[in-house]
Amino acid sequence: MTYQSRAQWQLRLILLxxxxxxxxxxxxxxxxxVWLSFTNAALVGPGAANPRFVGLRNYARLVGDGDFWNSLMxxxxxxxxxxxxxxxxxxxxxxxxxxxxxxxxxxxxxIILLPNAVPEVVAxxxxxxxxxxxxxxxxxxxxxxxxxxxxxxxxxxxxxxIIVVNTWRGIATAMILLTAGLSSVPKEVHxxxxxxxxxxxxxxxxxxxxxxxxxxxxxxxxxxxxTISIFGFVYALTRGGPGGATEILGIYLYNQSFTAYxxxxxxxxxxxxxxxxxxxxxxxxxxxxxxx
Amino acid sequence: xxxxxxLAAVSLIALTALAAQAETIRIAEHRQARIDALKAVAPAxxxxxxxxxxxxxxxxxxxxxxxxxxxxLGAGNAPDVFTVPGDSDVPDLxxxxxxxxxxxxxxxxxxxxxxxxxxxxxxxxADGVMYAVPTMLSVQQIYFRRDVLxxxxxxxxxxxxxxxxxxxxxxxxxxxxxxxxxxxxGASWGGGAFGEGFQYMLAGTDTPQLVAAGGKLDLSSTxxxxxxxxxxxxxxxxxxxxxxxxxxxxxxxxxxxxxPAGQLVATTCGTWCYIYDWGxxxxxxxxxVTKAVGTxxxxxxxxxxxxxxxxxxxxxxxxxxxxxxxxxxxxELGSVAADVAYASRLGNIPARRDAGDDAEFQKLTALVxxxxxxxxxxxxxxxxxxxxxxxGVARATEAILRKETDGAGAQKILVDYVTDVLGPDxxx
Numbered sequence: 001m002t003y004q005s006r007a008q009w010q011l012r013l014i015l016l017x018x019x020x021x022x023x024x025x026x027x028x029x030x031x032x033x034v035w036l037s038f039t040n041a042a043l044v045g046p047g048a049a050n051p052r053f054v055g056l057r058n059y060a061r062l063v064g065d066g067d068f069w070n071s072l073m074x075x076x077x078x079x080x081x082x083x084x085x086x087x088x089x090x091x092x093x094x095x096x097x098x099x100x101x102x103x104x105x106x107x108x109x110x111i112i113l114l115p116n117a118v119p120e121v122v123a124x125x126x127x128x129x130x131x132x133x134x135x136x137x138x139x140x141x142x143x144x145x146x147x148x149x150x151x152x153x154x155x156x157x158x159x160x161x162i163i164v165v166n167t168w169r170g171i172a173t174a175m176i177l178l179t180a181g182l183s184s185v186p187k188e189v190h191x192x193x194x195x196x197x198x199x200x201x202x203x204x205x206x207x208x209x210x211x212x213x214x215x216x217x218x219x220x221x222x223x224x225x226x227t228i229s230i231f232g233f234v235y236a237l238t239r240g241g242p243g244g245a246t247e248i249l250g251i252y253l254y255n256q257s258f259t260a261y262x263x264x265x266x267x268x269x270x271x272x273x274x275x276x277x278x279x280x281x282x283x284x285x286x287x288x289x290x291x292x
Numbered sequence: 293x294x295x296x297x298x299l300a301a302v303s304l305i306a307l308t309a310l311a312a313q314a315e316t317i318r319i320a321e322h323r324q325a326r327i328d329a330l331k332a333v334a335p336a337x338x339x340x341x342x343x344x345x346x347x348x349x350x351x352x353x354x355x356x357x358x359x360x361x362x363x364x365l366g367a368g369n370a371p372d373v374f375t376v377p378g379d380s381d382v383p384d385l386x387x388x389x390x391x392x393x394x395x396x397x398x399x400x401x402x403x404x405x406x407x408x409x410x411x412x413x414x415x416x417x418a419d420g421v422m423y424a425v426p427t428m429l430s431v432q433q434i435y436f437r438r439d440v441l442x443x444x445x446x447x448x449x450x451x452x453x454x455x456x457x458x459x460x461x462x463x464x465x466x467x468x469x470x471x472x473x474x475x476x477x478g479a480s481w482g483g484g485a486f487g488e489g490f491q492y493m494l495a496g497t498d499t500p501q502l503v504a505a506g507g508k509l510d511l512s513s514t515x516x517x518x519x520x521x522x523x524x525x526x527x528x529x530x531x532x533x534x535x536x537x538x539x540x541x542x543x544x545x546x547x548x549x550x551x552p553a554g555q556l557v558a559t560t561c562g563t564w565c566y567i568y569d570w571g572x573x574x575x576x577x578x579x580x581v582t583k584a585v586g587t588x589x590x591x592x593x594x595x596x597x598x599x600x601x602x603x604x605x606x607x608x609x610x611x612x613x614x615x616x617x618x619x620x621x622x623x624e625l626g627s628v629a630a631d632v633a634y635a636s637r638l639g640n641i642p643a644r645r646d647a648g649d650d651a652e653f654q655k656l657t658a659l660v661x662x663x664x665x666x667x668x669x670x671x672x673x674x675x676x677x678x679x680x681x682x683x684g685v686a687r688a689t690e691a692i693l694r695k696e697t698d699g700a701g702a703q704k705i706l707v708d709y710v711t712d713v714l715g716p717d718x719x720x
Contacts, residue, residue, distance in 0.1 A: 243538040
């Protein structure tokens, strides 16, 4: 055996534990979910005792299920509002501001990172308190101070509120990634642009943004896919209500599987959700022709 | 020389110690009041049966409790003894093979002779097998703020029929400006939409049962349509608070805040409301609750005798994989002492007559007269598929709350959902 082939075998051996873990904890459950989606498996009734193959029945039911389409639309708006617009814009602004020489920069960094230090369910309950209806909620007190009527925020503007909360939670991730992108832009390019008389706005638009585009798309990919699969804090905040207004795919999936006890149907939702994420990923990676 | 005898002696001691170690029975319980009741009676059961009871505390919300329990049952690692919210949940767990039959053990139990017939009927499936130990009963009707009605000059007499109930609700709204009547509805309330509202009303129609003669579910009946139409009328006339019912924990605002404040004048509820929701165990009690709050039986659609709805409250079930001792523990949880411990903390009614003679139970003055009326209660016979029916009612009533449909449309949502889930063969 040559040195090279021995080295290759050693590398394969080193990779084996992680490959085994991926197989056991990711690939096998995913394949099992696909299989479940073709059965009438349930948590109660005959479907729990003896699940049987039902072909495409769950998928056919999904097509005609208005609640599923509502959930898909809510998820789209949630991703657009919080991941693509909210987190990205505020994350970029934070990254640009904190990339400059600034007093107390470490303090600002810490403030932006704080939301990530709180477990998501705890964050959900904190925001329930902030957004509570009547005169007790923090936000209602603030608007009352401005002479406006208090609101039951989670009932009156449910989708907007979960977008705001998810934006709050996600700014730090966006900022960290985009800061890394900004750091990779050579200072010489900026200096040359300044010497050529470019204004700060022009430098940002014509030089900085194009140079950090790969980082932006990497961030978009990560944040879009992770936002599609969000569950915990939205469940803690609204449980998908009122009236399905915040029933994102993760909650819809949970409700089908563990509230309505239809595991097969829930698995079909999970498979569609996976396909949805893959399509979004492919759009970012391939259609926009950005190497990430 | 002494090696062998020594080894034998050590082995004997070890075996004796093992034999003397009491078997551990794991019991799932949730909600602090229920956990407190169980812990109060567990020592006596341990002493009587020579077992060790381990109380496994589960999440309080009914939905979360059931999700966790069913997942564990499916995985084969659930506790030995557990409850489900009501009798309508039992057949689907039995069909899944999760629970052990208790028919023979129950028949041989001393409490069987004292158990109300209605409780035995509710615990027995269509196949004559008993899968649940009936220990507590929910006796439900309409509770109203007598003080609010009297102040507004509105009659507190029993409504004669549905039309009279609706007219009374409109009068309440007109004269007090408050919401008049609440029936649990919607997806957030979970099983409550079915168990704490829909079935009351159905019992007063021409088609009071959901299981047809051939064992299929009859959801296309006029009774189902009538109930959903009544609900739609109530919502469309703005007689019921809708917004809280669309949010998470929909019972909190109407039952624990609006009703005590007089902003909601009547609601369906069970005897527990006199103890747990607005009574001594409440965080927001109504002073002199039994005088301030009166009860109406649920009227029939076309009149006739009103009725109170009786159902099993959190019956005890035994895991199919548990030892026979677990069944004995479940039966002991139906002793008078255990029933009274639960009744005093939660306000439900013991499923046995002799609890009425217990000195501690006699102190629960709001519950004593109800115990005597149990035998006259109406009940809905549960069958396999009721979990899907319950979820279907939740979805149908959610559409009514959102004002997306009328009674007939809601009935179609119910029928379509149950047919989708159980297949066309299960539905008539």
